[in-house]
Each structure stands twice: as C-alpha cells, then as structure tokens.
Amino acid sequence: QRDGWSVMEKLKDNPITRHIPVHFMSASDLNMDAKRMGAIGYLHKPVSIEELSEGFKKIEQFIAKTLKNLLIVVDNQPRQQQISDMVKGDNVQTTLAKTPAEALQQLRQVPTDCIIFDVELQQQSGIQLLEQLQLHFSQIPVILYANRELTPSEEKILHRCAEKLTIKAVKSPERLLDEATLFLHQVEANLRQEQRKMLQMVHDKAAVLAHKKVLIVDDDTRNTFALMTVLEDKDMEVVVAENGKHALEMLEKHSDIHLVLMDLMMPEMDGYEAMHKIRGQPHFRQLPIIALTAKAMKNDRTKCLEAGANDYISKPVEIDKLISLMRVWLYR
Structure with a gap:
C-alpha cells in the first residue's frame, strides 16, 4: 500500500x-x-x-498548452548559450533576459512556465530577483543555477523565499536539465539522445546513495536502528550520535561524512543548537543536513531552516520520501 x-x-x-x-x-x-x-x-x-x-x-x-515558455535570466553570453543548448527542446519556447528588470518585464507580458536564472547576475542582483518573484510570480517554478557554493547571506534569502516560491538550486548541468524537464513536463522520449543519457545518469538511484557516509543524530535508539537498517541496505555507511554535542564530536572524527539526519528534540544539546554550531565551522557550511521534525508546522520548518538545515521531514519518517530527499542533496 x-x-x-x-x-x-x-x-x-x-x-x-x-x-x-x-x-x-x-x-x-x-x-x-x-x-x-x-x-x-x-x-x-x-x-x-x-x-x-x-x-x-x-x-x-x-x-x-503544448508549447511551454521558458525564461532564462543570465547576462554572460557563453553561459547564456550553455544553458540554452542544455535545455532546448521542440516544444519549448525560450526567452532570454540579461537583467532582473528585463526578466520582470517579460514575466508581465508572457505567461511563463519556468524560470532559470544564473546566480552570477551583475552586482549579485540574481539572488535578489528571488524576492521580487516571491512577491509577484510565486506560481512559477524557479531553478537557480550556481556553479559555486552559495554564500551564507544567499542561503538565507533562498530559504526565506522557498516558503512561498517553488525553487530548486542546482550546481551541475545534469541537475539543471533534470529540473527543467520536470517543471516543463517534457516527454523524455522526445528529448535528444544526449539529454536522455544525462537524465538516466541522474536517476541512477543506487549510484547516488552507494558508499556515502551518513550521520544519524537521534537519542531514540528505535528510530536510529530503523533508519540504519534501511540505509545500510542501500550500501550506505552509517555513523550514529545520541545528541548534538556527540554529533559535533563525530563530525570532527569523521571528516568524510556526506550528509546528516538531525533530530531536533534531544537532551544536552538539541538539533537547533547543533546545526547552528555546525554551520559556524567553514568546512561544514555546505554539508547537507536534513532535520527530522516532530511536527509539520510552518513555524517549525522556518526555525529549522534558519538554524542551518537544508531540508526537513516530519516524523514518523516516510522512508520513500526521506530517501528521495537524500538523493536530491547528495546529488547536488
């Protein structure tokens, strides 16, 4: 079932x-x-x-509506060409904009199905465009393309806007194509052969998870055992910590951890404080953290994202949904 x-x-x-x-x-x-x-x-x-x-x-x-309208916002000509070539298709009408002002004007004139924009727009205006989109065009899915790590201030804006805006941040051409075809609802059989090959590589589920090391932080041994059993069955290596303080010690001991599953309510040091301390260390700022929340309340989600979580899932954990989230963050 x-x-x-x-x-x-x-x-x-x-x-x-x-x-x-x-x-x-x-x-x-x-x-x-x-x-x-x-x-x-x-x-x-x-x-x-x-x-x-x-x-x-x-x-x-x-x-x-058989023809989909895609807006690409990028001011660098080679980058513009790269993105256009990557996502072009028979039933996709692509429009280019070089500035946030041009993009907003285009959005007011033409019904748009998806927006791709480069984080490297002039004077960091790309990330600020998110706030405008959140206010006036929140129904349109957005793909933020960044071939570098986002700064802490950019991450903060991204998390804030994600409450009202459907947004995905990607760093690789393969992930860009994957999200664009998802939001444009393109028929994969109609894509070019090289595009189909890229998507097959992205959706190789076993390869994304295999041999990755995960830190589970939870004081409930039943939860820990259940998660460990599932993850080890997928050829993942699991490290366990019983509270936030122990998690920090384990991260220092295991510098090759790829992802953290963080419970929020724990003795001695809770998940919020632990995430805050993890993000305070430069070498852990980009480590994916998925918070395990007791509730699905909006305030709880906002609080855990502000503390440093990349994503969240409410308890009791739905394993399929958790694995899907883990794939997304490990592939990035």
Whole structure:
C-alpha cells in the first residue's frame, strides 16, 4: 500500500510517466513540498465542489498548452548559450533576459512556465530577483543555477523565499536539465539522445546513495536502528550520535561524512543548537543536513531552516520520501 507521496515519486522517477501532470489533494498543508516534486497544483482538504472544479479546469488548461515558455535570466553570453543548448527542446519556447528588470518585464507580458536564472547576475542582483518573484510570480517554478557554493547571506534569502516560491538550486548541468524537464513536463522520449543519457545518469538511484557516509543524530535508539537498517541496505555507511554535542564530536572524527539526519528534540544539546554550531565551522557550511521534525508546522520548518538545515521531514519518517530527499542533496 502506497501513499500519494510515494506514488508521486514513482511517477516522476519513471521516464515514461514523468511528464504527466499531477494535482495533489491532501489534508496536510504541504503545498510547497508537492510543487517542488513537480505537482501543478494543490488542494487542501476538505475540498469544495467549486475548488474541485477549478482544479480540473487547471488540469485541462495545462494539457491544452503544448508549447511551454521558458525564461532564462543570465547576462554572460557563453553561459547564456550553455544553458540554452542544455535545455532546448521542440516544444519549448525560450526567452532570454540579461537583467532582473528585463526578466520582470517579460514575466508581465508572457505567461511563463519556468524560470532559470544564473546566480552570477551583475552586482549579485540574481539572488535578489528571488524576492521580487516571491512577491509577484510565486506560481512559477524557479531553478537557480550556481556553479559555486552559495554564500551564507544567499542561503538565507533562498530559504526565506522557498516558503512561498517553488525553487530548486542546482550546481551541475545534469541537475539543471533534470529540473527543467520536470517543471516543463517534457516527454523524455522526445528529448535528444544526449539529454536522455544525462537524465538516466541522474536517476541512477543506487549510484547516488552507494558508499556515502551518513550521520544519524537521534537519542531514540528505535528510530536510529530503523533508519540504519534501511540505509545500510542501500550500501550506505552509517555513523550514529545520541545528541548534538556527540554529533559535533563525530563530525570532527569523521571528516568524510556526506550528509546528516538531525533530530531536533534531544537532551544536552538539541538539533537547533547543533546545526547552528555546525554551520559556524567553514568546512561544514555546505554539508547537507536534513532535520527530522516532530511536527509539520510552518513555524517549525522556518526555525529549522534558519538554524542551518537544508531540508526537513516530519516524523514518523516516510522512508520513500526521506530517501528521495537524500538523493536530491547528495546529488547536488
């Protein structure tokens, strides 16, 4: 028996079904999570007949629109060409903008399905464009392309905007293509051969997880054992810490850890303080941390992201969803 999240992951992992539009209905308020997975809409239960009717209308309109509009915002000519060549397709109309002002003007004039922008826009205006998009164009998915690590201030803006904006930050051409085809709902069979090969490499699930070292920080031995069993079955190496203080010691001892699963409520040092201390060390600023939250409340999510988490998942942990999140952050 599978829940909607597991079905969604299966659909979006399968090249035959990945382009099919999915509209979520759920009693949980996880709208942004669904849209980051590629959902075209989200209805929060209980759903009225009027809302359901609007949802079906949205699906009909989406299916009827065969030509997708992609806006690429980049001011460097070689980079512009690289991105355009990477994502171009038969049913994709690409428009280029060199400045945030040009991008906003284009968005006001043409219905846009996806935005790709380079973090290296002049005078760091690229990351600031996010705040404008969040205010006026939050319905459009955004892909932030950065071939460097984001600064702490950029990460802070990114996390803040992610509360209302469907945004993915990527660092590799393969991930850029993967997210663009997801949000543009392109049929993989219609892509160029080199594009299909790149996507096959991205979705090689076993290769992304195999031989990676994960630190689990949790004072509940039952949770730790359950997670360890699942991860070791996927050829991952697992290190365990029982609280935040112990986690810091383990990170110093195991400098090759690839990802941290951090419980928030622990004795001696909780997850919030531990994440804050981890991010205070320059060599751990880019270490992926997924927070394990007891609730799915918006305030809890914001608090854990501000403390230094890259992402979060609520307990009891849905293993399929956790593995999906881990793949995303390990592939970056």
